[in-house]
Amino acid sequence: MEYVTSEVRYIEESMYVPDPVIAMAIKPKNSKDMDAFSKAVNRFTREDPTYRIQWDTDNKETIASGMGELHLEIYAQRMQREYGCEVVMGKPKVAFRETLVAPLEFDYMHKKQSGGSGQYGHVSGILEPLPLEENTQVVFSDETMGTNVPKQFIPAIEKGFKEMCNKGMLTGHKIAGVHFRVQDGSNHMVDSNEISFILAAHGAMKQAYERGAWMVLEPIMSVEITAPEEFQGTVTSHMNKRHGIITGTDANQGWFSLYCEVPLNDMFGYSNELRSSTQGKGEFSMEYSCYLPARSEVMEDLTVQYEALTQPSEAPKKKSSRR
Incomplete structure (x- = not known):
């Protein structure tokens, strides 16, 4: 920024603040x-x-x-x-996600009677996984016909579904990459209300965990590493140990660049490792790329940790698919 007075011209440069490593x-x-x-x-x-x-x-x-x-x-x-x-x-927590492996049907009735007006909500339909490129989203669709499920209760069903997506029952992480399709159900003239259908959606998701096969998704990062060519073998070895997939390399005037995709969960502590193995000359940058299925050992560890935090009576029956 430049300031000009009648006698002196001042030029000020903005302060450079490096990004955290x-x-x-x-x-x-x-x-x-x-x-x-x-x-x-x-x-x-x-x-x-x-x-x-x-x-x-x-x-x-x-x-x-x-x-x-x-x-x-x-x-x-x-x-x-x-x-x-x-x-x-x-170590910071990694934002894992839970998702469904294969489509399944749900049919859940919430019914409660305790004197006076009770609660009644019944929903049925299909819960299915979304395509890989949409596996960070959750989608709700109303496919009901007729008046079995009154239209004024559809928002309540959607609310119940999205509430359940905030915490999965496999590892406790958010649910993503699923499509909740409501196709039918039933209602009661007196006992049906908004809370009844919210709880019916909750029950339908719990039913899906009991009957369906679920897996864990983990964030994958695009990583670019630059260092002197003499350290290329060491850097490549470190990436392989961190389960990275090499996508390309480049070399120019004694320096090389390595491009790879690495699970974020395996990148903690890499800054110090890179600097110590390259005499302080190596640098790297990374940005989010996509979510992909986690390795079986990662999924197993997350499941065991979550089950240790929950009471045995609360542990849901579930099937898991490890890929």
């Missing part, structure tokens, strides 16, 4: 320290534009980003020393 989950060790944590975050992010804090709405956790693990560790120590707020840091 590492991110870690962070939270106060004790919930009572949340106020001190907020004060520390507000101060440190104003002082240092390379230190960033954001709330991950998908995984419900706070993410700290910076220029390296030491950078983040120093601020964690300052929070404890200057604000008396001890924090816990760790």
Whole structure:
């Protein structure tokens, strides 16, 4: 930006702030320290534009980003020393998704009578997976004919379906890539109401988990790595260990670029690994590419972890397809 006065011309350049290279989950060790944590975050992010804090709405956790693990560790120590707020840091959660493997029919009736007006809602139809290119979406469609399911209750069914998509019953992650097609049902003149059909949709989704085959999707990242050619073998080996798929390579004046697709769950800690194995000369960037089925061992680990958090009586009967 340029300023001109009658005597002097001033030219100001904007400050360059590099993008963070590492991110870690962070939270106060004790919930009572949340106020001190907020004060520390507000101060440190104003002082240092390379230190960033954001709330991950998908995984419900706070993410700290910076220029390296030491950078983040120093601020964690300052929070404890200057604000008396001890924090816990760790690997950020990955936004896995649950999806259906094959179409299935559902037919669920919600009926409750406890004196006076009761509840009655009945829905039937088909739940089917969406194509691969649409596997991050959830779709609802009304295919009912006649008055078996009054039209004023269709929004309630859609609401119940989308509420269930917020938390799957296989690993606890969101449901994606499914199409909920309501085709028929029934109602009661007195007992049918909005809540009845919301609960009927809930029951239909639970029924789908009991009868259907489900799998886990994981985010795949497009990664570009640049380093001196002497380290190409080492870098390629590291990507193979992280289950990356090499999509291309390029070389120019003693440097090479490696292009690959890697599961986000396997990229944690790669920044330090790349720098230590390339004498600090290697760089990489990554961006979201798509969701693909997770490996069987990843799915198994997520399922076991989720079942350990739920009560045995709440664990749903389910079938899973591991690919």
